[in-house]
Amino acid sequence: AQRVTQPEKLLSVFKGAPVELKCNYSYSGSPELFWYVQYSRQRLQLLLRHISRESIKGFTADLNKGETSFHLKKPFAQEEDSAMYYCASKDYGGATNKLIFGTGTLLAVQP
């Protein structure tokens, strides 16, 4: 079965430090991958999708097929980046358009 793995439950960094939130996936083909962010008590918001190769709020994520990874990076963390981050993949195991999520990483940016 497809899996999305986020090994870190919590990542604590100081403001201005680089951030890397890890995500690994299991899928032998070309996956569709996403990062979602959830600020305190708010909705899940799409942060990035790998096909668009865009940078949102300074975050980037590159698909590495060799390592089956899609790590989220930001060179200089800001306090407002503190949130729950979920990596997700399109689930190719069924007929419809659904996502498989990782367990999430809580990013805490200290002042």
Place this chain on the structure above:
Amino acid sequence: EPEVTQTPSHQVTQMGQEVILRCVPISNHLYFYWYRQILGQKVEFLVSFYNNEISEKSEIFDDQFSVERPDGSNFTLKIRSTKLEDSAMYFCASSSTRTTTGGDGYTFGSGTRLTVV
């Protein structure tokens, strides 16, 4: 920016009671979904809905669950006889297309936290 709206934000119910979780998807979206997240665990797909019928459901979505679009705007999730293990955050989502990355992709609501006591 259009939003998916979920009500209530938090519901407490007694075991064995029926609950209905409500969602108002984005108005021009055609595909609707429910996900749930048990505390400390991952967000899991429950069901997808299109053209007034279920397109796909997970093994979690057993006979205790049902979905409905009663009036063309609301999209509801009903749990007939709640169990303690139904306690979770339930997320509604909608999309304009069948593809994950096409068009608007997915838009999630802010969730309903269901606590079964």
